[in-house]
Amino acid sequence: MIDPAWLNPLIAFAVGIVLSFNLRKVFARVQSRRGPLLWMPAAWQDINHSKLLQPLYDIVKLFSKQTLIPHTSTALFIWGPVLALICALSVTLFVPVAGNAFDYSFSLVVIFYLLIFVTLFVIMGGISSASLFAAMGGVREVELMLANEIPFILGTFALAITYNTLSVRDMMGFNLLVNPLAAIAVFIAILVKLHVKPFDIPEAESEIVGGLTTEYSGKLLGVLETVKLVMLFTLSAMFVDLFLWVPSAGLMSWAIFILAILLVSGAIGLTNALFARFRIDQATKWLFKVSTLISLLAIGWAFVGPYVLSYVGGVI
Amino acid sequence: MEIRPEEVSDRVSGLLEKGARMIYASGVDMGVQGIKVDYYFCFDRATPSQHTILRTYLDRENPVVKSVTPITDQADWSERELIEFLGVKVQGHPNPTHLWLPLNWDDMYLGGQPEGDHETERINAAPPATTPRENIVTLPVTSIPYGPYHPAFIESNFLKMSVEDEVVRKADLKLGFNHRSVIKLMERRDYYKDIFLAERICGFCNAHHALTFAHAVEGITSIEAPKKARLARTLLCEMERIQSHLLAVGLIGDLTGFRTMLMHSLRVREEMQDSLEVVSGQRVTHGLITLGGIRRDITPTQADFILNKLKIMKKSVPEFFDQALSNDVLIDRLKNVGVLSLENGVKLGAVGPTARGSGLRIDVRKNSPYDAYEDVDWDIVTENGCDSLARMKVKMREVLMSMHIAEQCLEKIKVAPQELAMKVTELPCGEAIARSEPPRGELLYHVASNGTNTPDFVRIRVPTFLTAHIMLRLIQGGWVGDVPAIIGSIDPCFSCTDRVTIVKNNRKSVVDMRALGGRQ
Numbered sequence: 001m002i003d004p005a006w007l008n009p010l011i012a013f014a015v016g017i018v019l020s021f022n023l024r025k026v027f028a029r030v031q032s033r034r035g036p037l038l039w040m041p042a043a044w045q046d047i048n049h050s051k052l053l054q055p056l057y058d059i060v061k062l063f064s065k066q067t068l069i070p071h072t073s074t075a076l077f078i079w080g081p082v083l084a085l086i087c088a089l090s091v092t093l094f095v096p097v098a099g100n101a102f103d104y105s106f107s108l109v110v111i112f113y114l115l116i117f118v119t120l121f122v123i124m125g126g127i128s129s130a131s132l133f134a135a136m137g138g139v140r141e142v143e144l145m146l147a148n149e150i151p152f153i154l155g156t157f158a159l160a161i162t163y164n165t166l167s168v169r170d171m172m173g174f175n176l177l178v179n180p181l182a183a184i185a186v187f188i189a190i191l192v193k194l195h196v197k198p199f200d201i202p203e204a205e206s207e208i209v210g211g212l213t214t215e216y217s218g219k220l221l222g223v224l225e226t227v228k229l230v231m232l233f234t235l236s237a238m239f240v241d242l243f244l245w246v247p248s249a250g251l252m253s254w255a256i257f258i259l260a261i262l263l264v265s266g267a268i269g270l271t272n273a274l275f276a277r278f279r280i281d282q283a284t285k286w287l288f289k290v291s292t293l294i295s296l297l298a299i300g301w302a303f304v305g306p307y308v309l310s311y312v313g314g315v316i
Numbered sequence: 317m318e319i320r321p322e323e324v325s326d327r328v329s330g331l332l333e334k335g336a337r338m339i340y341a342s343g344v345d346m347g348v349q350g351i352k353v354d355y356y357f358c359f360d361r362a363t364p365s366q367h368t369i370l371r372t373y374l375d376r377e378n379p380v381v382k383s384v385t386p387i388t389d390q391a392d393w394s395e396r397e398l399i400e401f402l403g404v405k406v407q408g409h410p411n412p413t414h415l416w417l418p419l420n421w422d423d424m425y426l427g428g429q430p431e432g433d434h435e436t437e438r439i440n441a442a443p444p445a446t447t448p449r450e451n452i453v454t455l456p457v458t459s460i461p462y463g464p465y466h467p468a469f470i471e472s473n474f475l476k477m478s479v480e481d482e483v484v485r486k487a488d489l490k491l492g493f494n495h496r497s498v499i500k501l502m503e504r505r506d507y508y509k510d511i512f513l514a515e516r517i518c519g520f521c522n523a524h525h526a527l528t529f530a531h532a533v534e535g536i537t538s539i540e541a542p543k544k545a546r547l548a549r550t551l552l553c554e555m556e557r558i559q560s561h562l563l564a565v566g567l568i569g570d571l572t573g574f575r576t577m578l579m580h581s582l583r584v585r586e587e588m589q590d591s592l593e594v595v596s597g598q599r600v601t602h603g604l605i606t607l608g609g610i611r612r613d614i615t616p617t618q619a620d621f622i623l624n625k626l627k628i629m630k631k632s633v634p635e636f637f638d639q640a641l642s643n644d645v646l647i648d649r650l651k652n653v654g655v656l657s658l659e660n661g662v663k664l665g666a667v668g669p670t671a672r673g674s675g676l677r678i679d680v681r682k683n684s685p686y687d688a689y690e691d692v693d694w695d696i697v698t699e700n701g702c703d704s705l706a707r708m709k710v711k712m713r714e715v716l717m718s719m720h721i722a723e724q725c726l727e728k729i730k731v732a733p734q735e736l737a738m739k740v741t742e743l744p745c746g747e748a749i750a751r752s753e754p755p756r757g758e759l760l761y762h763v764a765s766n767g768t769n770t771p772d773f774v775r776i777r778v779p780t781f782l783t784a785h786i787m788l789r790l791i792q793g794g795w796v797g798d799v800p801a802i803i804g805s806i807d808p809c810f811s812c813t814d815r816v817t818i819v820k821n822n823r824k825s826v827v828d829m830r831a832l833g834g835r836q
Contacts, residue, residue, distance in 0.1 A: 021488075030576055031575065031576045031579035031580065032579060032583050033579060035331070088612075136482070139482075197573055198573070198645045200573060201797070204573060204797070205801065207796060207797055207800055208796070273575075273576045274576065274643075275573075275574070275643065275645050276569065276572045276573050276574035276577070276643055276645040276646035276649055277573025277574070277645070277649070278570055278645060278648075278649075279648075279649060279795060279797040279798065280482065280795075280797055281795070282648055282649075312665060
């Protein structure tokens with residue numbers, strides 16, 4: 001029988017659309033806007049339909065448009081987004097969706113590498129367009145990545161230390177209580193990876209227009225948007241698996257998974273709405289100071305926590 | 317005060333030592349008399365309501381004047397305007413580059429011949445054969461273009477910065493993409509039509525443009541608007557200030573990536589837009605002000621409606637400001653960014669919220685009061701931070717102050733005598749200047765009448781003319797990421813700046829508009 005984990009990429013795309021909708025909706029409601037509508041009265045049906053699939057419509061629209069390729073660009077301009085999409089889709093195979101995934105004793109490391117590759121391919125594609133704005137966006141992206149990978153890896157490794165494994169499935173659980181500091185560190189890292197405010201510096205439209213995606217149009221931009229959707233799903237799912245998972249099976253596990261992932265994307269949307277954008281130097285400083293400190297404390301807690309807890313339990 | 321061209325430098329430096337601030341320098345082609353150049357000064361910080369105009373006539377065949385820009389930077393853009401539009405040879409100007417006209421302007425119109433046949437000649441739209449004069453737009457540096465269309469600007473203009481490791485080394489601005497020769501159009505229309513034309517110069521400070529033009533004409537005819545009209549004009553100006561500042565504050569948020577702040581400022585601002593709609597029937601241009609008064613009455617019912625709206629805003633606006641100012645990331649982005657010290661502010665001739673953010677106590681409403689500003693209780697708002705944050709705070713507190721003024725005006729309007737406008741019976745030969753304080757700074761109109769139904773000439777100095785010049789100084793040396801924050805805090809209005817400049821020469825102005833629409 002075929003492993004159900006092969007369906008993960010499809011699920012990632014489908015649920016990613018819902019997550020993107022959720023993010024937009026939360027963003028709009030905080031701004032006292034209406035946002036994309038989930039349901040419309042019958043009288044409006046001939047004007048417009050439900051906007052649940054709006055993120056999908058946006059991508060479909062992009063795929064139906066002409067792709068302009070700047071004459072200064074190299075072959076990587078085309079291959080960058082495609083390779084990024086391949087990497088993004090292959091990460092989903094290793095991230096458990098309601099418990100279904102390819103799981104090895106080292107799958108956490110595979111996820112790290114693939115996630116980094118997604119970012120790198122987007123950067124490569126962007127800067128090969130020879131656009132000035134893309135170059136600046138690329139520099140900013142690299143700076144952010146350097147500052148961000150450490151807390152991300154440390155935060156997840158805190159769990160790996162607690163459970164003494166590198167397999168994601170083995171460390172799944174409601175670890176928000178086991179190591180809340182790690183949850184905070186990983187959540188901040190996810191914000192940076194998704195370019196959520198205050199960390200949307202690489203694509204700050206009032207400073208560098210579109211950042212890395214400035215020169216992209218049509219189908220290639222559609223591919224990049226798909227990568228974004230899949231990344232949104234993958235990182236949210238990873239947070240759910242690592243910190244919000246309640247062990248269960250069958251339909252119950254799907255219900256819990258969907259609920260938790262909507263919660264995470266809602267939290268991401270809320271953060272997106274509540275902050276202004278950091279300047280690049282402020283962001284890297286902040287990440288090195290606060291985020292890295294939190295993740296180091298999480299590692300410390302992973303080592304010391306069990307002894308403290310058993311000591312406290314013994315006293316009680 | 318009329319002086320000879322050679323004396324200009326000495327007289328200007330003498331006035332500046334006495335504490336004068338140079339507002340503007342403008343030229344008018346007077347035909348036989350030569351090119352008339354006016355230098356406008358005011359003594360804001362020392363004596364209120366005192367103005368000095370130095371006037372000199374240049375030879376029409378060989379207009380040469382010594383530059384005063386080395387003495388004061390306040391004259392920089394004014395003299396560049398003289399160079400471009402009147403062909404005045406300003407000797408010793410440190411940076412005589414094109415500001416409004418296209419870079420290949422010489423090629424385009426003259427086709428290499430200094431006196432070509434301008435009537436039949438088509439514009440040479442080919443790329444410039446020779447590299448245009450030295451300008452950052454054509455300099456071989458790693459530079460970031462902001463514009464002509466860029467998300468950080470609402471209007472079209474071209475800011476180019478040479479950068480080194482995300483730090484801006486040099487910045488230059490190119491204007492003129494939306495140039496409309498409004499002043500030339502004004503000279504062809506009668507006074508009543510000019511009011512509506514003035515109103516269309518800018519979307520935000522349109523009531524101030526109309527008001528200042530009306531003031532200038534009223535100055536020529538020596539009439540004064542009745543009490544109700546003066547109150548209504550004050551009210552309209554303050555309501556306009558509220559809506560403009562609220563949007564400007566929201567835009568600072570948007571430019572620093574805080575979209576939520578923009579959305580909420582728009583939500584809060586909507587009450588004011590409703591009130592403006594009640595007063596004038598329109599949300600953008602109002603058409604309320606006319607020569608000698610106002611065109612429509614503000615009834616007690618309307619006044620009550622606006623008072624009610626103001627009551628709502630008195631609650632929602634401070635709440636919105638508190639929420640915005642409690643956002644640490646936003647404060648970090650604005651604090652110590654684009655610092656304009658008090659000395660520099662005085663030296664560069666800062667006006668409006670830009671000056672008041674540096675602790676400079678100047679405000680035309682107080683310094684040379686017009687309309688009903690002497691009858692209401694208010695004070696100049698200043699902040700001492702000198703940075704973008706201080707400029708934003710000035711705008712925020714001015715909104716609250718404006719609501720206070722508007723409330724007093726409304727209470728007085730309800731009981732004011734019914735007379736709306738004085739009749740303008742005759743318009744003698746003469747000229748007058750009028751100043752007012754739009755949301756962005758100081759606005760100057762100079763209108764001259766020759767006894768006919770159209771003005772002899774009109775000259776306009778808009779606030780952005782000075783503040784955009786200061787903005788360039790502030791951008792240099794800062795981070796690329798700070799540029800939007802600085803632009804937002806200065807809040808330049810290029811639609812004002814672009815439209816007010818003129819081409820005096822008829823032949824040129826015709827092709828000018830066509831060419832600028834399609835080029836670059």
